[in-house]
Amino acid sequence: MQTSDRIIEAATWLIKKNGYRGVSTKAIATEAKVNESTIFRQFGSKQGILEAIIERHSDIPQFEKLLKEDATDNPEVDLLNVSQQYRLFFHKNADIILIGIRDKGMLPELDRVLADPPVKLHSLLVEYFERLQKKKVIAIQDERLAAMSFLSMCYGFQMSELIHRQYQSQLVTEEEFYKHSVSLFVKGILSHS
Amino acid sequence: MQTSDRIIEAATWLIKKNGYRGVSTKAIATEAKVNESTIFRQFGSKQGILEAIIERHSDIPQFEKLLKEDATDNPEVDLLNVSQQYRLFFHKNADIILIGIRDKGMLPELDRVLADPPVKLHSLLVEYFERLQKKKVIAIQDERLAAMSFLSMCYGFQMSELIHRQYQSQLVTEEEFYKHSVSLFVKGILSHS
DNA sequence: TAGATATGCAAGCGTGCACTTGCATGCATT
DNA sequence: AATGCATGCAAGTGCACGCTTGCATATCTA
Incomplete structure (x- = not known):
């Protein structure tokens, strides 16, 4: 699924730049070129995006x-x-x-x-x-x-x-x-x- | 003036804990045991508190x-x-x-x-x-x-x-x-x- | 004592936000 | 061709926030 990838990518970039609270779901949607409602259908909530970001990056060094x-x-x-x-x-x-x-x-x-x-x-x-x-x-x-x-x-x-x-x-x-x-x-x- | 001291102290503590955007002026007022309107009369805006915090702490090492x-x-x-x-x-x-x-x-x-x-x-x-x-x-x-x-x-x-x-x-x-x-x-x- | 100043209180204004919903549309699988 | 699924779109809901205002009260100073 390409849509959720774009959302995660956009969210990561924006949150890194402005902080979690400094980024609106609307801004993420715009950046990802996706409708805002799609975000909630995919991730349930704004926090859900954050969790997805972390999950995707979890990589502990050995x-x-x-x-x-x-x-x-x-x-x-x-x-x-x-x-x-x-x-x-x-x-x-x-x-x-x-x-x-x-x-x-x-x-x-x-x-x-x-x-x-x-x-x-x-x-x-x-x-x-x-x-x-x-x-x-x-x-x-x-x-x-x-x-x-x-x-x-x-x-x-x-x-x-x-x-x-x-x-x-x-x-x-x-x-x-x-x-x-x-x-x-x-x-x-x-x-x- | 004791009031503005309490406000700055409360704001510092809360912002350090939750981030600037994670703290409301109402919360600062409550923490400082001050009415919210007093904050705006003293500092003009929320950003004004932040500036006051920085000004108070400016201390560059030699x-x-x-x-x-x-x-x-x-x-x-x-x-x-x-x-x-x-x-x-x-x-x-x-x-x-x-x-x-x-x-x-x-x-x-x-x-x-x-x-x-x-x-x-x-x-x-x-x-x-x-x-x-x-x-x-x-x-x-x-x-x-x-x-x-x-x-x-x-x-x-x-x-x-x-x-x-x-x-x-x-x-x-x-x-x-x-x-x-x-x-x-x-x-x-x-x-x- | 009179006036100025600082603060409390309560109500409210406008805005942006997270989140929802109902419907239409395209796309793929069967 | 029919069905289901992901998405777009538009409108809207409720809430929290930053900030303002008008008035009452307390405290301090001249």
């Missing part, structure tokens, strides 16, 4: 594999892989992340979907760092803090790209940022105080 | 001093100072930062106020790192990228505290995070390739 089975235990390699995956996650879900931030509290489920990946990744990183310390690959240190530093770095870069894209973004490209940041971070966790 | 006159050129010391200042900036402006993110595009002025500090701080850090490289305090490297890494780390930590406070926050305290992150970062920029 960091487990990268940090367990596939791990090389060379932190520079593994962390670069993680950062790439994280970056991909932000790109794929840019729309609902922005919507989730703007219209926080609108859909509790959405809040969770956005809050969980960082928490999950943090605990995986902690395990990973613990293992590398036991294997004496990296220096002894507080894994919780190291994981948080790395995570904040990635999260911060992606968020500032998402939120302030029109102002910044040209300062540094994603590739060079991660290449440099990972290697800098690895130097930090290698060296003994 | 990083120049920390990285120029007051700089010790010991990166661990200077960067810790910067991070403290950045952290303070987020605490003082938590309300309007959250509002600015939720209701982006509502007030162009607000967008600027929030986007400028990171950009400014980035260019100051670039200058700072250039100087330390010339003085051979730190290793030769791309200052743009180093500055971006540091900035993203701070920005990411503060943003995730602001946005996901109810889910995370207890993982790591601010003090230990910055102490650890700065020292880790400094190790990274000290060591040669």
Whole structure:
């Protein structure tokens, strides 16, 4: 069905731009080149569109594999892989992340979907760092803090790209940022105080 | 005048929670224990309250001093100072930062106020790192990228505290995070390739 | 004490919004 | 050709919202 696709696409674009409450069903209909009543026949309510948007985008990243089975235990390699995956996650879900931030509290489920990946990744990183310390690959240190530093770095870069894209973004490209940041971070966790 | 204070306080709290469009003037009046008409007599319009909120909170941080006159050129010391200042900036402006993110595009002025500090701080850090490289305090490297890494780390930590406070926050305290992150970062920029 | 100022109260105005409904039309399957 | 289904169209409903107004009351100042 092509109609509901157009509606979802139009709604996503408009809500991302103006926020859920800043967009009327009439505006969505016009943007989708569809009659307003069609929206309600398809989705039941305005909230129904939002739910459809989220459902369509639900795509949780799998960091487990990268940090367990596939791990090389060379932190520079593994962390670069993680950062790439994280970056991909932000790109794929840019729309609902922005919507989730703007219209926080609108859909509790959405809040969770956005809050969980960082928490999950943090605990995986902690395990990973613990293992590398036991294997004496990296220096002894507080894994919780190291994981948080790395995570904040990635999260911060992606968020500032998402939120302030029109102002910044040209300062540094994603590739060079991660290449440099990972290697800098690895130097930090290698060296003994 | 105590009345307008109560109105601003109530509006800030409600808008932060539900977004500008998610709050009615009636709700603000009730929360402030004030008659709705009083709001319009004081601020003219709903938008007027928002402007008053921003005006009251305008407080731009001064990083120049920390990285120029007051700089010790010991990166661990200077960067810790910067991070403290950045952290303070987020605490003082938590309300309007959250509002600015939720209701982006509502007030162009607000967008600027929030986007400028990171950009400014980035260019100051670039200058700072250039100087330390010339003085051979730190290793030769791309200052743009180093500055971006540091900035993203701070920005990411503060943003995730602001946005996901109810889910995370207890993982790591601010003090230990910055102490650890700065020292880790400094190790990274000290060591040669 | 007299007047100005700030606020409360109640009623209301116009508008935009989410959502509904009844009917007509096109399109595809059988 | 007949049937069902998705959609368009137009009109409308009820409600919440931003905002106004006229009047009464309280508080403060000259």
